[in-house]
Amino acid sequence: MKERKNARLILSLLGVAAIYFLGWFIEQRSGSKSMVVTVLQKGAVYALIAVSMNLLNGFVGLFSLGQAGFMLVGAYTYAILTIPMAKRAAVYQYYDGGWVQFTVGVIPAMIAAGLIAAVFAALIGIPVLRLKGDYLAIATLGFAEIIRAIVQWDTIGPLTNGSNLLKTYPTLKNIMPGNSVLFVFLVVGVCIGLILLIINSTYGRAMKAIRDDEIAAEAMGINLFHHKQMAFVISSFFAGVGGALLAMYQGSLQANSFKSSMTYEILLIVVIGGLGSVSGSVIASFLFIAASEWWLRFLDSEMLVGDFKVPLLAPGFRMVVFSVVIMVVVLFFRRGIMGDRELWEIGRRRGAKGGRIQ
Amino acid sequence: MSEVKNVLRLENITMQFGGVVAINNLSLQVNEGEIVALIGPNGAGKTTAFNCVTGVYEPTNGAVYFHGKPIAVNHPQGKMVRQYAGELANKYRETRPVVYSPDRITAMGIARTFQNIRLFKSQTAFENVLIATHLRRSSNLFTAAFRLNLREERRMREKAMSLLETVGLAEEADELATSLPYGKQRRLEIARALATDPTLLLLDEPAAGMNPQETDELGEFIVDIKNRFNLTVFMIEHHMNLVMDISDRIYVLDFGRQIAEGTPQEIQQNPVVIAAYLGVEEE
Amino acid sequence: MFNQLLPYLLAGISVGGQYALIAVGYTMVYGILRLINFAHGDIFTAAGFFMVYLSASLPPAVSIPLVIVLTVVLGFTVERVAYKPLRSAPRMSIMISAIGVSYLLQNLMWYLTGGLAKQYPVLPGLSETIRIGEATTKVVTIVTPVLTVALVVGLVMLINHTKIGMAMRAVSVDFETAQLMGIKINNVISVTFIIGSAMAAVGSMLFFTNYTAVTPTVGAMPGLKAFVAAVFGGIGSIPGAMIGALIIGISENLIKAAGLTAFSDAFTFALLILVLLFRPTGLFGEKTTEKV
Numbered sequence: 021m022k023e024r025k026n027a028r029l030i031l032s033l034l035g036v037a038a039i040y041f042l043g044w045f046i047e048q049r050s051g052s053k054s055m056v057v058t059v060l061q062k063g064a065v066y067a068l069i070a071v072s073m074n075l076l077n078g079f080v081g082l083f084s085l086g087q088a089g090f091m092l093v094g095a096y097t098y099a100i101l102t103i104p105m106a107k108r109a110a111v112y113q114y115y116d117g118g119w120v121q122f123t124v125g126v127i128p129a130m131i132a133a134g135l136i137a138a139v140f141a142a143l144i145g146i147p148v149l150r151l152k153g154d155y156l157a158i159a160t161l162g163f164a165e166i167i168r169a170i171v172q173w174d175t176i177g178p179l180t181n182g183s184n185l186l187k188t189y190p191t192l193k194n195i196m197p198g199n200s201v202l203f204v205f206l207v208v209g210v211c212i213g214l215i216l217l218i219i220n221s222t223y224g225r226a227m228k229a230i231r232d233d234e235i236a237a238e239a240m241g242i243n244l245f246h247h248k249q250m251a252f253v254i255s256s257f258f259a260g261v262g263g264a265l266l267a268m269y270q271g272s273l274q275a276n277s278f279k280s281s282m283t284y285e286i287l288l289i290v291v292i293g294g295l296g297s298v299s300g301s302v303i304a305s306f307l308f309i310a311a312s313e314w315w316l317r318f319l320d321s322e323m324l325v326g327d328f329k330v331p332l333l334a335p336g337f338r339m340v341v342f343s344v345v346i347m348v349v350v351l352f353f354r355r356g357i358m359g360d361r362e363l364w365e366i367g368r369r370r371g372a373k374g375g376r377i378q
Numbered sequence: 379m380s381e382v383k384n385v386l387r388l389e390n391i392t393m394q395f396g397g398v399v400a401i402n403n404l405s406l407q408v409n410e411g412e413i414v415a416l417i418g419p420n421g422a423g424k425t426t427a428f429n430c431v432t433g434v435y436e437p438t439n440g441a442v443y444f445h446g447k448p449i450a451v452n453h454p455q456g457k458m459v460r461q462y463a464g465e466l467a468n469k470y471r472e473t474r475p476v477v478y479s480p481d482r483i484t485a486m487g488i489a490r491t492f493q494n495i496r497l498f499k500s501q502t503a504f505e506n507v508l509i510a511t512h513l514r515r516s517s518n519l520f521t522a523a524f525r526l527n528l529r530e531e532r533r534m535r536e537k538a539m540s541l542l543e544t545v546g547l548a549e550e551a552d553e554l555a556t557s558l559p560y561g562k563q564r565r566l567e568i569a570r571a572l573a574t575d576p577t578l579l580l581l582d583e584p585a586a587g588m589n590p591q592e593t594d595e596l597g598e599f600i601v602d603i604k605n606r607f608n609l610t611v612f613m614i615e616h617h618m619n620l621v622m623d624i625s626d627r628i629y630v631l632d633f634g635r636q637i638a639e640g641t642p643q644e645i646q647q648n649p650v651v652i653a654a655y656l657g658v659e660e661e
Numbered sequence: 662m663f664n665q666l667l668p669y670l671l672a673g674i675s676v677g678g679q680y681a682l683i684a685v686g687y688t689m690v691y692g693i694l695r696l697i698n699f700a701h702g703d704i705f706t707a708a709g710f711f712m713v714y715l716s717a718s719l720p721p722a723v724s725i726p727l728v729i730v731l732t733v734v735l736g737f738t739v740e741r742v743a744y745k746p747l748r749s750a751p752r753m754s755i756m757i758s759a760i761g762v763s764y765l766l767q768n769l770m771w772y773l774t775g776g777l778a779k780q781y782p783v784l785p786g787l788s789e790t791i792r793i794g795e796a797t798t799k800v801v802t803i804v805t806p807v808l809t810v811a812l813v814v815g816l817v818m819l820i821n822h823t824k825i826g827m828a829m830r831a832v833s834v835d836f837e838t839a840q841l842m843g844i845k846i847n848n849v850i851s852v853t854f855i856i857g858s859a860m861a862a863v864g865s866m867l868f869f870t871n872y873t874a875v876t877p878t879v880g881a882m883p884g885l886k887a888f889v890a891a892v893f894g895g896i897g898s899i900p901g902a903m904i905g906a907l908i909i910g911i912s913e914n915l916i917k918a919a920g921l922t923a924f925s926d927a928f929t930f931a932l933l934i935l936v937l938l939f940r941p942t943g944l945f946g947e948k949t950t951e952k953v
Contacts, residue, residue: 083753147938154697154756158888159937162930165885169927214523221522222512222534229498229509236496239432241484241513241574250519280881281767284699284760291757296500336772343765350761351746354754360500 032364036209043201052193052200055314060201061192062313063306065265068208070289070301071215072258077287078295078360079219080251081231083157085283086144087259089164092278093140094133094260095267096171099186100179101129107188115178126190130207130264137260138253140167145252149245161280171275180275187272195268204265211258216298218254227251231296292349292356300358307357312342383410384446385578385610386431386488391440392464393426393634400426402634403440403465408578413604413611415621417645418631419654424614425493427631428580432490433480439464441473444578449483451476485513489576491567493583493614497555503566504551507538510573538573544603545569560587565599572607579604581613585620593617597624622646630654668796669918670911675802675871677910678809682864683887684894684902685816686736686857692833692897693853695752699759700739702884703766704858708732708865709781709875710770716782725784729862736858737851739766745847763881770877778876781869788870801870806907808867812860813903820899825852833897882926886913889933895943904944 047057069091076082101124103111112118124132148159170176172183180186192200218224226247229237238244267273285308293304319338323330349356386408393401401423408414416424429435430450431442438458442450453470454462478486498506511534517527525531542548545565550558555566564584571579584600585593597620604611615621621628622642630638630645632654638645645651683705690698711731715724743762747755787801820826828849831839840846868883869875887902890909894901909932913925936943 077753083756147934151937151941153752154695155892155937155941157756158697158892159934161885162889162933165930166927169924173923217523217525218519221519221525222515222517222527222531223519223522225501225505225509226512228501229512232498232500233496235434235480236492236498237509238480239434239484239490239492239496240510240570241481242509243479243481280885281764281878284764287757287760288764295753334772334775336768336776339768340765340772343761343768347743347758347761347765350754350758351743354750 028364040202040205040209043205044199047199047201052198057201059306059310059314061204061269063309064201064204064208065262065269066286066289066309067302067305068211068265069259069262070286070293070305071212071298072255072262073286074290074293074295074298074301075215075219075258076251076255077290078297078301079224079231080227080248081234082149082248082251083153084160084252084255085157085280085287086141086160086164086256087286088278088280088282089160089167090137090141090256090259091263091266091282092164092167092171092275093137094263095273095278096180096186096263096275097133097136097260098129098264099189099267099273101132102126102189103186104188111186111188112178112181114184115181118181119178126195130261133264134257134260137263138257141253141256142249145249149248149252161283164278164280164283168275168278183275185272185274186267190268191271192268193271204269207261207265211261212298212302215254215258219298223247223250228296288346288350292346294356294358294360296360297356297358297362299363300356303357303363311345312339316342384408385410385444386612387443387446388427388431389441389443390466390469391427391430391437391442392462392466393423393430393435394438394458394462394464397461397463399463399634401430401437401631404631404634404636406629406636406639408610408612410610411604411608412626413600413613413624415625415628416612416614416631417616417618417621417628418637422631423634424631425582426634428490428582428614431483431580432488433478433483436477438462439467439470441470441476444483444486444488447486448476449478449486481513484574484576487575487577488580489571489574489578490580491564491571491582491584493586495560495563495567497563497566497570499554499556501555502552503547503555503558504538504542506555506566507541507569507573508534510570511537513574541569541572542566544572544606545599561589561592561596564588564596568603572603576607576609578610578612581611581615583614583616585615585617588617593620596620600624664795666915666918667794668798669914671793671796671798671802673911673914674907675798675805675910676868676914677907678805679864679868679871680883680887680890680910681809681903681906682812682860682867683883684890684906685813685860685899686854687888688891688894688896688899688902689829689853689857691891693829693836693850694744694755696744696755696759697888698857699756699884700743700762700766701857701861702880702882702887703763703770704732704736704739704880705861705865705868705884706770706875706877706880707735707766708858708862709869709879710774710779711862712866712869713779713781713875721785725866728866729859732862732865733855733858736854736861740850740854745850767877767881774877776877778874781873781875784866784870787867799871801867805867808863809903812863813899816856816860817899825849829853886926886929889929892933893936893943895945898943898945901943901945 043060046060050056069087073087076084100120103123105123109117144163148156151159171180174182192204196203226242229242230244230247234244289304289308290301292308293300316338319333319341320335321333323333384407388404388406391401391404404427416427418424426435430437437450437452439453441448451470451473452475454467498509515530517530521527542551545568547562547566547569550562558566585596588596600611601624603609625642627641628645629636630651637654638648638651683701686701687698690696708728711728712724715727739762743758744755747758787804789800790797791800820829828844831844832846832849886909887906890906891902893909894905909929913929916925916928
């Protein structure tokens with residue numbers, strides 16, 4: 021038993037190492053500006069955010085739609101803390117250089133991004149986590165909108181730069197030049213690893229119990245609010261880190277891009293991957309980004325086959341095809357790619373994990 | 379004769395939903411080491427009584443004590459002041475209301491099963507029991523996530539496995555809980571309840587859906603776990619054979635009111651009970 | 662003071678009435694299916710585009726009814742294609758499907774319109790300016806509340822006094838039992854979507870007469886606000902939705918009057934959260950308990 025477990029662990033580690041090597045190799049071969057590198061970067065960022073959302077929606081059964089709000093908090097925290105001193109005057113030109121007059125490193129700023137998002141979640145969670153089902157969904161959506169409004173509020177402009185762009189902070193291009201994919205993969209890998217550790221601990225089991233049956237979970241002594249709050253804060257922490265990564269990917273930031281449609285997009289990724297499957301969310305993120313940014317690009321431009329002009333192809337057609345595909349998944353393949361199983365569980369009999377004492 | 383200690387005591391419990399009185403002024407007590415049954419026709423308010431004990435409902439009026447400590451005390455409030463149809467509304471007016479959520483009550487040592495089986499449906503039998511051991515953890519999120527609680531994790535798994543053995547489901551440990559036959563699901567619910575280390579076990583129709591042979595076995599099984607885990611058992615049941623076989627005392631409920639109380643022999647001969655169950659011919 | 666506030670009040674009542682017409686669709690669908698129809702705001706937007714394209718070649722007397730018909734067809738189709746197959750699925754699946762439809766409609770509209778804002782046509786009898794006291798405003802400001810109240814009263818009568826209305830009430834109380842009693846659930850649900858879409862079409866004509874730029878995502882915010890209005894009024898209650906919408910419309914404009922324009926959207930959601938916390942059933946909603 022023990023040996024097989026170790027074998028599996030080694031196999032997983034090898035798999036992860038292979039993925040890292042592949043990411044690094046592709047960037048070396050095709051250069052940092054190629055489409056495939058863009059897809060790998062953005063796909064990894066979305067993977068983290070999707071997994072953080074799946075933690076709530078798929079593992080605890082909380083239908084929360086606040087992800088964009090927490091990403092916004094994380095992205096802004098990161099950008100505000102890392103804009104170099106020399107450039108602050110230019111960025112905050114309407115606010116006398118802003119309030120924040122110090123700069124911290126990239127890693128501390130990312131951790132701060134997660135922590136501030138988590139603090140927001142802790143405060144918001146106290147009222148909203150008592151709500152059920154769709155009321156929770158609409159309340160979290162509402163809070164995300166409120167956060168967006170506050171960030172753009174002129175009075176705190178010296179902090180957030182109001183509705184102006186935040187820019188010139190360290191981006192993927194200049195943090196680890198030429199190794200941007202490796203950097204994103206490392207950060208995302210560590211974060212998803214942490215989430216997996218939590219999901220597979222006794223706390224993760226309690227969360228799944230809440231998803232399956234709140235009343236029974238409570239009757240088994242699981243404090244619903246405590247565990248929901250815990251999941252909400254953890255999810256928001258990683259959404260905040262994901263927001264910071266997104267800021268690095270985009271190169272500049274504006275609050276207005278963090279709309280509810282962003283949350284919807286992430287929710288659709290989670291559903292395509294399978295509610296309750298971490299590996300599903302990761303796979304779906306890369307597929308989603310690759311399809312929307314790359315594979316379906318040809319649908320957006322006119323195409324001539326001989327003298328025949330292929331009909332329908334025009335800007336925007338890509339997203340139409342794409343959303344039809346999503347609807348097909350939502351309607352006919354409701355379990356998504358992975359259902360509630362993980363990649364590394366394939367081939368094992370359902371639930372044959374640790375029934376015997378290991 | 380040693381002193382009788384009561385484990386659970388309901389005092390003047392009334393539970394009213396709007397104008398509907400589900401339980402009317404119910405008082406009863408369950409003593410240490412006893413098996414007490416609550417019987418009555420469908421809709422008599424039995425499960426509602428359980429829900430008042432376990433914190434799912436807040437009784438409209440009355441008090442519940444567990445080992446002498448109040449775990450639910452209430453008097454009609456808000457809209458219910460007007461609608462309250464029971465008696466003794468003033469008895470608890472001066473007392474401060476006591477409310478505990480179901481998880482706190484379970485933590486105090488009351489565990490329950492459900493009439494309409496509520497297992498964690500995406501989990502295996504083993505995981506169902508394992509989840510219930512979460513309550514008595516000493517690890518926190520940090521130690522659990524970073525696997526600094528290996529010894530405790532091992533203990534939890536051992537405990538879950540041994541409880542499955544106790545209820546005879548060791549073979550089915552890795553089956554999906556909801557794929558088990560009915561009778562086994564009920565046993566699994568009992569194992570899960572036991573994993574919270576209760577001193578009082580509430581069983582809501584444990585024999586429902588079982589065949590006569592399974593029911594007989596269940597009776598022995600309940601007595602067996604009661605002795606093995608030093609439990610007090612309070613159960614709702616419709617199978618009269620089972621009730622009469624294993625109960626020390628029986629309470630009979632009809633239309634939310636207690637109509638009789640006594641030993642199995644007394645209940646069997648009680649004309650009021652017979653009338654409630656069989657109906658009385660109107661002249 | 663009052664003269665300064667008057668234009669804001671008028672605008673508030675007007676936009677509130679427009680929200681009310683959208684909110685009716687939300688509240689009816691929620692009452693029956695327990696579904697937040699996230700696509701409703703996009704159906705409202707689609708109605709705007711229908712008018713943009715139809716009025717280019719048709720006179721208003723033809724285009725106005727045609728817009729309503731097309732919107733109704735759209736709403737009906739969305740229900741049949743995206744929600745009906747999920748009748749027995751968990752509620753979360755239907756809500757996700759609604760989000761998917763919203764995503765699809767927005768992308769489709771972007772594709773068909775080229776993503777550029779379209780100018781909404783001038784509808785006769787709505788866009789003229791009139792004076793009320795010290796304030797000048799468009800006729801639509803006055804027409805909206807009147808029309809809204811008339812439509813809502815008509816709808817309430819329909820629900821209380823017709824057979825299909827009775828069926829709707831029955832389905833909203835208990836889906837399964839209504840089905841067992843021989844009510845054709847699918848017809849009732851279709852009618853609900855038809856009414857909701859028609860109301861949204863009327864709402865869009867009034868709304869875009871004031872805010873004349875139609876873009877693929879323009880309906881998202883009014884849609885969300887209308888949903889908040891429905892929750893505020895007590896979801897499932899049609900008069901509640903109207904009153905909720907008016908309150909939101911007016912408060913939003915008063916906040917603008919106070920110079921806090923950036924917070925007018927945030928206020929709506931703050932209100933929503935307060936309502937959910939202190940009176941989750943809204944102003945006119947009914948309480949339900951879960952059976953254990």
